[in-house]
Amino acid sequence: MDDLYRDFILEHYKRPRNFGELPEHDHDAHEVNPLCGDELGVQIVIADGRIADLRFQGHGCAISQAAASMASEELIGMEVDEAATLDAGWMLELLGIPVSATRRKCALLSLKVVRHALTGEGSWPGDPGN
Amino acid sequence: MKHVVCRTSEEPCQECLVGFGAEKIREDFPILWTKVHGKPLVYLDNAATTQKPQAVLDTLMRYYTEENSNVHRGVHFLSQVATQSYESGRTRVRQFLNASHDREIIFTRGATEGINLVAQSYGRKHLRAGDEVIVSAMEHHSNIVPWQQAAAATGAQLRYLEVADDGTLSLEQLDAELARGDVALVALTHVSNVLGTINPVAEIVHRAHDAGALALIDGAQAVPQLEVDLTAIDADFYAWTGHKALGPTGVGVLHARAELLEQMPPFLSGGDMIATVEAQSSSWNELPWKFEAGTSMIAQVVGLGAAIDYLDALGMANIRAHEHALTAYTLERLSATDGVSLFGPPSAEHRGGVVSFALEGIHPHDVAELLSRSNVCIRASHHCAQPLMRRLGVVATARASFGPYNVAADVDALIEAIERAQEVFEG
Numbered sequence: 001m002d003d004l005y006r007d008f009i010l011e012h013y014k015r016p017r018n019f020g021e022l023p024e025h026d027h028d029a030h031e032v033n034p035l036c037g038d039e040l041g042v043q044i045v046i047a048d049g050r051i052a053d054l055r056f057q058g059h060g061c062a063i064s065q066a067a068a069s070m071a072s073e074e075l076i077g078m079e080v081d082e083a084a085t086l087d088a089g090w091m092l093e094l095l096g097i098p099v100s101a102t103r104r105k106c107a108l109l110s111l112k113v114v115r116h117a118l119t120g121e122g123s124w125p126g127d128p129g130n
Numbered sequence: 131m132k133h134v135v136c137r138t139s140e141e142p143c144q145e146c147l148v149g150f151g152a153e154k155i156r157e158d159f160p161i162l163w164t165k166v167h168g169k170p171l172v173y174l175d176n177a178a179t180t181q182k183p184q185a186v187l188d189t190l191m192r193y194y195t196e197e198n199s200n201v202h203r204g205v206h207f208l209s210q211v212a213t214q215s216y217e218s219g220r221t222r223v224r225q226f227l228n229a230s231h232d233r234e235i236i237f238t239r240g241a242t243e244g245i246n247l248v249a250q251s252y253g254r255k256h257l258r259a260g261d262e263v264i265v266s267a268m269e270h271h272s273n274i275v276p277w278q279q280a281a282a283a284t285g286a287q288l289r290y291l292e293v294a295d296d297g298t299l300s301l302e303q304l305d306a307e308l309a310r311g312d313v314a315l316v317a318l319t320h321v322s323n324v325l326g327t328i329n330p331v332a333e334i335v336h337r338a339h340d341a342g343a344l345a346l347i348d349g350a351q352a353v354p355q356l357e358v359d360l361t362a363i364d365a366d367f368y369a370w371t372g373h374k375a376l377g378p379t380g381v382g383v384l385h386a387r388a389e390l391l392e393q394m395p396p397f398l399s400g401g402d403m404i405a406t407v408e409a410q411s412s413s414w415n416e417l418p419w420k421f422e423a424g425t426s427m428i429a430q431v432v433g434l435g436a437a438i439d440y441l442d443a444l445g446m447a448n449i450r451a452h453e454h455a456l457t458a459y460t461l462e463r464l465s466a467t468d469g470v471s472l473f474g475p476p477s478a479e480h481r482g483g484v485v486s487f488a489l490e491g492i493h494p495h496d497v498a499e500l501l502s503r504s505n506v507c508i509r510a511s512h513h514c515a516q517p518l519m520r521r522l523g524v525v526a527t528a529r530a531s532f533g534p535y536n537v538a539a540d541v542d543a544l545i546e547a548i549e550r551a552q553e554v555f556e557g
Contacts, residue, residue, distance in 0.1 A: 004499065005554050014491075036495055037512040037525040059525065061493035062555075106495065 004097050005062060013062040018072035020055045029117035033105050038064055042113045051075050051083055054114075061106050063099065068110035070094055075114065084118040086111060088125045150452040155444070156535045158183040172506040172543045177323050177351060177484050177513075177531035179373045182437070186376060189436035193429045201428055202402060202419075212428055219431035220418070226438045227353070227368075229360045229385055233417040236384045236391075237431055241350040242272040244369030244384030245317070247397040247421065248346055249276035252367075253315075255395055259285030261314040264307050264343075266291040266299050267521050268322045271514040273348045277317060286314065293521055297325040297474040297481075304334065308341035315344045320352035324513045324527060325474030326457070326484035328356070332363045339364070344390075350374055354533070355453050355482050357446040360385055372430065376533075377437035381430035384421075391417050398423040444534055453483035453532045456541065460485050460530065463545045469552060473522055483532035486513075489548065492555050494528040500551035501528075506544055 025043040032039050038060035045053040054076050056068045074094060075083055091111045092099055099107045108125050116122040156162045159181045164171055173181060193215065199208035201216050220232045229235060238244045253276075257263070263277045267290050274288075281288050289307060291299045299318070307313060316338040320331050331347050338345040349370035352358055360368055367390075371382040396403055396414060403423040405413040414420040441449065458478035464470045469490040475481045489497050498510035509529045512519045519525055530544055 002500075002503075002554050005496070007557075010555060010557070036510070037516060037519065038493075038495075039525070059493075061495040063496070065493075103495070103499070 004099075004103075006097060009062060009066040009095075009097060012066035012069040016056070016065050016069035018055055018069065018076065019057065021057065022053060022055045027117040029113050029122070031109060031113040031116060031122065033060070033064070033109050035102075035105055036061070038106070038109065040064065040068060040109050040113050042110075042117050044114070044117050046080060049080055051078050051080060056110065056113075060109065061103075063095075063097075063103050063106040064109045067091060067095055067107050071110050071114070080118060084115060086115070086125070087128050089128045091125065150448055150534075152452060152535055152537045156537070158185065158440075159535050160184060160187070162535060166505045169505050172504070172540045172547075174530040174532065174536065174540060174544060175507045175509050176354075176533040176536070177374070177529065178509050179379070180354060180376050180533045181535070182378070183376055183440050185440050186378065186433050186436045190378060190429055190433045193432045197432075198429070200425055215432045215435075216426060216428045219435040222435040222438050223383055226442060227358050227360045227385070228362070231388065234385055234388050234391070236386065236418045236421045237426055238369070238382040238384050239380055239427070240371040240373070240382035241348060241369045242371075242382075244367075244382055245272055245346065245348065246276045247384055248367045248369070248386070249280040251394040251397045251421075252344075252390065253277070253280030253286075254283050255393075257281070257284040257286040257314055260312055261286040262289050262307070262310070262312050263287070264289050264291060264304070264313055264316040264318075266318050267293045268297075268299070268325060268327060268515065268518050269317075269319055270323055270348065270350070271516070272350075273317055273319060273346075274517065290517070291318070293325070293327075293518065296476060297322070297327045299327075299329055299334075301330070301333065301337070304337060308337060308343060311341075313338070313341060313343040315346060317346040317348070319348040319350075320358075321349075321356070321482040321484075322474070322515075322518075323351050323484065324486050324515050324518055324529065326481035326486075327475055328352075328480050328482055331365065335363055335365050351482060351484070354441075354449075355446075356450055366390060372434040372437065375434075375437055376440055377434040378430040381427045381434050388417055391421065396423065397421055400424050402426070441534075449534045452534060453536075454478050456532050456536055456538070457481055457483050457485060459538055460532075460541045460544070463541055464548075467545060467548060470548070473527055483536075484529060485531070486527040486529045488524065488527060489552065492551060494526040496555075497528045497548070497551055500554055501544070501547040504543065504547035504550065506547040508544070 022043040026046045027044040030041040040058035043055050111125045161181050197211045199212040201213040220235050321328050335345040344366040346367035347365040353370040354375040366387050368385040373379040400423040403415050471488045473486040494510035512526050
């Protein structure tokens with residue numbers, strides 16, 4: 001069993017959850033990973049202060065796609081205020097695999113685009129306390 | 131110690147692979163002796179940078195321990211030795227590439243800086259609104275972005291030669307563009323860093339000149355693996371870099387016609403590039419030093435001279451034959467591997483030692499990560515060629531690229547590692 005390419009990572013990569021389009025949405029954003037040119041967009045529907053629905057669009061490596069898929073399952077139903085403040089630690093813990101420094105941006109691209117959509121701010125998510 | 135090897139075979143030629151003596155050459159590269167996780171390093175990222183032979187490392191150490199000093203205005207003996215070493219590096223470059231004059235050779239930080247020098251110094255002074263600069267869709271960003279900047283500053287237009295499905299440029303399209311009569315400059319790569327395509331640069335330069343246009347050739351990938359004859363190519367500007375040719379990082383070369391350099395304003399200014407400095411104005415040093423402001427990369431130029439000596443001893447024709455055979459072997463092995471698609475010219479005949487490929491269902495970054503588990507170093511990236519990636523319909527490719535020290539066993543290790551990567555993703 002590979003440390004990085006675990007069964008659940010490959011399963012999310014091959015069958016990503018919540019990928020597609022939400023033509024009617026409240027927020028959207030689009031981000032590029034400058035290292036590799038991978039692109040990821042997100043569309044978000046808000047209801048009663050929570051993320052009622054969310055879809056990602058784009059393509060990327062197994063790490064970035066699995067991260068987006070796994071994050072989407074947590075994000076739908078989450079309070080907007082909480083989702084807007086999630087940090088890198090949250091994403092890396094959710095992924096549960098050892099992510100090297102060079103693949104960190106792959107792992108964090110989905111969180112970056114969600115934060116961009118919710119807050120208008122497009123910087124890379126930092127670690128807690130950073 | 132020139133080897134006699136087959137230079138024509140289109141088939142993977144065992145004689146070229148073995149007769150070249152790459153196994154022996156590997157002994158000259160200390161990094162290739164190192165083992166990672168008990169296994170040897172399989173270095174197939176030579177289009178990004180090459181490893182350095184002991185002779186280059188020794189030369190750098192000898193320079194710093196025995197000759198280190200600043201050049202040109204020193205009267206003391208050390209400065210004279212350093213100046214002699216630095217300037218003989220220039221002469222060595224001229225001989226190696228059959229260039230005409232030392233004063234037409236400018237040391238830069240790399241190919242990128244060389245192209246920037248031309249785009250900013252020549253481009254901003256001489257380009258006019260309505261002029262066209264022809265590049266191609268297979269250029270590295272270093273031969274696109276400086277022209278975008280020069281075009282934005284002058285009102286000139288950037289136009290692209292298309293890349294055919296077989297990875298070649300169309301000379302007919304070049305002729306059609308040139309026939310419009312407003313092309314000021316053609317800026318094309320000699321060898322594509324993604325597709326490996328070897329462009330017919332002498333013919334391209336000839337056609338550009340016939341149409342009254344200048345020609346710049348990006349030789350970053352060509353100099354390390356081809357016999358480059360700058361007199362035969364006759365480009366107005368030819369830029370390349372040392373670190374892809376077994377030399378140190380931080381040194382590149384721009385070859386340029388003296389009459390153009392004389393008309394061009396300095397690129398960087400400061401020490402060493404002046405004749406006299408008055409309170410409000412200055413006059414410029416003669417060529418090539420007019421374009422070498424500040425303390426030069428002295429050790430790197432001396433190291434580059436050692437790299438050239440090393441390449442020359444192997445013989446560029448032999449290196450080309452060896453990498454041609456390796457590339458043909460790689461194309462054959464990859465074509466026979468399930469789930470692999472290839473980019474670029476189908477035959478190794480018109481291709482440098484670069485093979486870009488994709489694995490079905492596996493992103494190039496994941497390919498590179500999994501290959502790295504087997505100590506196989508390849509690059510997975512847009513390779514600083516995003517317009518080409520768009521043309522190919524991908525965001526990135528996986529790329530294996532060769533140096534003189536690569537052997538058929540490296541290609542076998544690549545194939546094995548690819549098969550292991552596919553098992554992980556199928557698992």
